[in-house]
Amino acid sequence: MASSNFIDYVKICARSGHGGGGSAHFHRDKMTAKGGPDGGDGGRGGHIILRGNSQLWTLLHLQYRKHVIAENGHNGGPNHSFGAQGKDDVLEVPLGTIARDSETGEIKCEITEDGQEIILTPGGRGGLGNAHFKSSTNQTPRYAQPGEPGIEEWVVLELKLLADVGLVGFPNAGKSTLLSVVSAAKPKIANYAFTTLEPNLGVVAYRDYKSFVIADIPGIIEGASEGKGLGLRFLRHIERNSMLLFMISCESADIAEEYRVLLNELQTFNPELLDKKRILAITKSDMLDEELESEMRATLPGDLSAVFISSITGKNIPQLKDMIWNALNS
Structure with missing residues (x-):
């Protein structure tokens, strides 16, 4: 486009965060030689989120940001400690922005209101710690779930101006x-x-x-x-x-x-x-x-x-x- 100020079409690679792995840990302290499983869950990976902003009227701020990567979730820890969630990456976009799958052209979502938030690519779910797998027949589970991977995909953001x-x-x-x-x-x-x-x-x-x-x-x-x-x-x-x-x-x-x-x-x-x-x-x-x-x-x-x-x-x-x-x- 001839103008350097008005950008109404950008293509980005959006990658949400991986979920943190659960912990396979057993309780140990000076009073307890063989405690039970106490591994905590992993944290959810960060989402890529679109948020409507009525003060914006162009996608210029995203023109050179080809890769948008959210933070991974943190692993679970001992003593039922949950891993921290990955930080979401929020993309502010003007009202009238449509997100399409770059390969199929399918519309994924549409932003029409100020402050409206839609998850573009969800972060991976955190894995469960070994405390979840304890049972009467397996009192010392030595495994925990890994975190689910995040989603990586190319997305086209297309602006259609909202006017009467x-x-x-x-x-x-x-x-x-x-x-x-x-x-x-x-x-x-x-x-x-x-x-x-x-x-x-x-x-x-x-x-x-x-x-x-x-x-x-x-x-x-x-x-x-x-x-x-x-x-x-x-x-x-x-x-x-x-x-x-x-x-x-x-x-x-x-x-x-x-x-x-x-x-x-x-x-x-x-x-x-x-x-x-x-x-x-x-x-x-x-x-x-x-x-x-x-x-x-x-x-x-x-x-x-x-x-x-x-x-x-x-x-x-x-x-x-x-x-x-x-x-x-x-």
């Missing part, structure tokens, strides 16, 4: 400009394609202290679902959005065709994306007079709500917020 609204559009459609106007986010804005190289999140203040979160996704081009441009890498970030805001510039030669291409790219990537609620925003409309806007409105797709906006002049921005809020709560 995903911005969908071609490069230079005005997505970053809108985000900078309606929220406190400060995305890079320039007049060339692919200015946005990483997703940006912004919290939009609404009436009566309400708010919603918008995700600005790098621009899609035709063929993005086949790996062209930057779109493929980031399309997964809109899978979690409650609704999609399509943004097309009024400078477009054919707005309906651009909308069709965008829909096709989403459908090719994941057909379920078309089940989400949609709004169409025609951007940069401060360049239109009433007659041109009226003519253009007649050519828009008739199956969704549309609004002409200008992030520069603020035209219809409050109306757009109302439309988004109503769609999110309908």
Whole structure:
């Protein structure tokens, strides 16, 4: 990925700790020559744990940590002494992180809440000491269980941003400009394609202290679902959005065709994306007079709500917020 700050995919080798072995010990002191078995149990090996952290929004801190190894459990001791448990290794991850088996692609777990903890790879169980194996027919058991081995596996951590609204559009459609106007986010804005190289999140203040979160996704081009441009890498970030805001510039030669291409790219990537609620925003409309806007409105797709906006002049921005809020709560 071009950006050094936003990392949404890492592959790590997670190895939980081995369990400690049980002790095969017999009680001895100056008053007791041949005491019974008193070997203690071994301690559990350390877990590898994922913990949700709402203050994180990238997996950057794990990018160069390829091997995550938890501590082994300690062996049991005499006088029924239990071995200490191995120290767990807790990985803080942003909300929306999914863990997959690197070989099968199977989803192991998903972190969606702040403070949520899920054991990624459990530590090995500690072995039982010989005190557990004493019986009427075997009063001096000379064996104890070894600890169970930990688990070692390669895991892919994949981040899908949690946002209410995903911005969908071609490069230079005005997505970053809108985000900078309606929220406190400060995305890079320039007049060339692919200015946005990483997703940006912004919290939009609404009436009566309400708010919603918008995700600005790098621009899609035709063929993005086949790996062209930057779109493929980031399309997964809109899978979690409650609704999609399509943004097309009024400078477009054919707005309906651009909308069709965008829909096709989403459908090719994941057909379920078309089940989400949609709004169409025609951007940069401060360049239109009433007659041109009226003519253009007649050519828009008739199956969704549309609004002409200008992030520069603020035209219809409050109306757009109302439309988004109503769609999110309908």
